[in-house]
Amino acid sequence: MTQQADSQAPIFHAFAGHVAAALDALVAAGQLPDGLNRGAVTVESPRDPSHGDLATNAAMVLAKPAGTNPRALATLLVAELEKLEQVKSAEIAGPGFINLRLSDAAWLGELALIGAQGGDYGRSGVGAGTTVNVEYVSAxxxxxxxxxxxxxxxxxxxxxxxxxxxxxxxxxxxxVNDAGAQVQVLARSAHVRYREALGHTVGEIPEGLYPGDYLVPVGQALAEEFGDKYVEAPEAEWLALFRVRAVAKMMDMIRDDLALLGIEHDLFSSEAELQAAGKPEEAEAWLRSVGLVYDGELEAPKGKLPDDWEPVALPLFRSTKFGDDQDRPIKKSDGTWTYFGADLAYHYQKAQSADALVDIWGADHAGTVKRIKAAVAAMTGRDGAAKPFEVKLVQMVQLLRDGEPVKMSKRSGNFVTLREVVEEVGKEVVRFTMLTRKPEAQMDFDFAKVVEASKDNPVFYLQYAHARICSTLRKGAAEGFAPSAQGLELLGEEELALVRVGAQFPRLVEAAAAAREPHRIAFFLADLAAAFHAYWNVGNDRPDKRFIVSENGTLTGARLFLASQIGQIIRNGLAILGVTAVEEM
Structure with missing residues (x-):
């Protein structure tokens, strides 16, 4: 059956349809065998823009299974693609790539499509409704x-x-990691503040407890609820109770802090509840039944052994079977679960409601990636094919002020809070800045530079592009001009160059989603802003290239339409990143 291109699809998708239709035509003519796997066929921009507007590798990937050579197949495809009105030329490059140069009408059609789709331009159905669980923060x-x-x-x-x-x-x-030793320390720290709230002198916070002032209101709430009942009571009477109350208060605080960044989670899963429900025991029983957990001794530490080291038999998960360096314990010598032991049960639990899993971890957890990937492969594979699972590692951020490290926060005791940073520079700046580098790369966050009004500040440069667009549209309206798709044929090469950059957006959304790399959207927006500013600067030197040409209302309407659609793409991209575009600066 012949596949036709969708006339309402973005240009890269439309030409993927055109290439598919050309291949179908060759099949129908007996020049290409039917049933070839076309999954690797792509339509994308050439690496060198001078080679054309679009490129396809169809001949390269299909020639061998078709029993022909790439240039021969490319010749047949070129003949089909040249029949399209939107194609000015189709050329064979190298061993069999095909480069296409499109007509101006093709790009003007894309500009009109952006206007028609508006806030939905760039949305895709490639995910086909599959469910992805993204676990992030989990502090x-x-x-x-x-x-x-x-x-x-x-x-x-x-x-x-x-x-x-x-x-x-x-x-x-x-x-929510609410079952480990750190929450016991939290409960003891809250008890100190509880005694303090009741008028007891506590002095310096004892070594090993959390010293931050943020626990003062927790202590006050405990004092209001329990009075002096637990001031002199043995720890066993209040530890579990204070742990539950303190964790609840901390999670309220964390949710409030995340809300400052516009972040809300759908689900909060408790490690304590997971263990109380016996999920790790269930996981261990199944893993033992299939020979993936056994009782054995850990390898001795490398180098000189500690004086108190002795081999201990522990339940070990056969993570080496899945590519890990060594088998890993799921329980400690005291019988409690290791973090890994609880974690493998947790991942299996969340895999029950998702088709794929993604974890966002700090780079300091890099050493545990292999073992948890092994566990997920084992646990989800029990139901058939193992579910896709990825871990994205994120490097820490170094806070600077005019190039100097920032002093720590009194409120927290030993770190700078997110709230302090957002309140100083704003949500939009924080969010966009965090995506201006690949997450695996180190990042400096300089309070002075992130609010600097210069081309070197990507946040400012992008927002300034959008503000300029809004200002231009307001100025046009004041002079009686409105964006209009009438007269788009009056747009020239400089204007179409902007459209070509913006038209990358839908394809980029799909590629970035497939790679699990949202920073690609920030990089694209930076390129789009640079292209817009470059066009604006042409107008500074050539009045005939300004958006508003008072003596030509039709041309002005078309250029304002172009400006409004570039603004729309900026807003769409920023919406993905959770950033609001500004209208004036």
Whole structure:
């Protein structure tokens, strides 16, 4: 059956349809065998823009299975593609790539499509409704959010939004680590503040407890609820109770902090509840039944052994069977679960409601990636094919002020809180800045530079492009001009160059979603802003290239239409990143 291009599809998608239709035509003519796997066929921009507007590798990937050579197949395809009105020329490059140069009408049609689709331009159905669980932040519930959590929070939230734009259903999940030693320390720290709230002198916070002032209101709430009941009571009587109350208060604080960044999760999963429900025991029983957990001794540490080291038999998961360096314990010598032991049960639990899993972790967790990937492969493979699972590592952020490290926060005790940063520079600046570098790259966040009004500041440069567009549209309206799709044929090469950049957006959304890399959207927006500013600067030197040419209303309407659609793409891209475009600066 011949596949036709969708006339309402963005240009790269439309030409993917045209290439498919050309291949169908060759099949129908007996020049190409039917049933070839076309999954690797792509339509994208040539690496060198001078080679044309679009390129396809169809001949390269299909020639061998078709029993022919790439240039021969490319010759047949070129003959078909040259029949399209939108194609000015089709040329064979190298061993068999095909470069296409499109007519001006093709790009003007894309500009009109952007106007027609508006806020939906760039949305895709490629995800086909499949569900992806994105777990991000998952900070220990022992204090407020700090800037060490911020980057992963933004990356995870932007990725979730990006996946939705690409047609996936998304579950945004936060795993609450409320079953480990750190929450016992939190409970003891809260007890100190509880005694303080009741008028007892506590002096310096004891070593090993959390010293931050953020626990003062927690202590006050405990004092109001329990009076002096637990002031002198043995720890066993209040530890579990204070842990539950303190964790709940910390999670309220964390949710409030995340809300400052516009981040909300769909699901909060408790490690304590997971263990109380016996999920790790269930996981161990199944893994033992299939020979993936056994009782054995850990390898001795490398180098000189500690004086107190002795071999201990522990339940070990056969993670080496899945590519890990060594088998890993799922329980400690005291019988409690290791973090890994609880984590494998948690991942299996969340895989029950998702088709794929993505975890956003700090780079300091890099050493545990292999083992958890092994566990997920084992646990989800019990139901058939193992579910796709990826871990995205995010490097820490170094806070600077005019190039100097920022002093720590009194409120937190030993770190700068997210709230302090957002309140100083704003949500939009924080979110966009966190995506201006690949997450695996180190990042400096300089308070002075992120608010600097210069071309070197990507946040300012992009927002300035959008503000310029809005200002131009307001100025045009004041002079009686409005954006109009009438007269688009009057747009010239400089204007069409802007359209070509903007038209990359729908394809980029799909590629970025597939790679789980939301920073690609920020990079694209930077390129689009640069292209817009470059055109604006042409108008500074040549009045005939300005958006508003008072003596030519039709041309002015067309250029204002162009400006409004570039603004629309900027807003769409920023919406994915969770950033609001500004209208004036």
């Amino acid at each position: 220990n519930p022992t204090g407020p959010m700090h800037m060490g959590h911020c980057r992963g929070a933004v990356v995870g939230d932007a990725l979730a939004s990006l996946l939705e734009w690409a047609g996936h259903k998304v579950i945004r999940e936060y795993y």
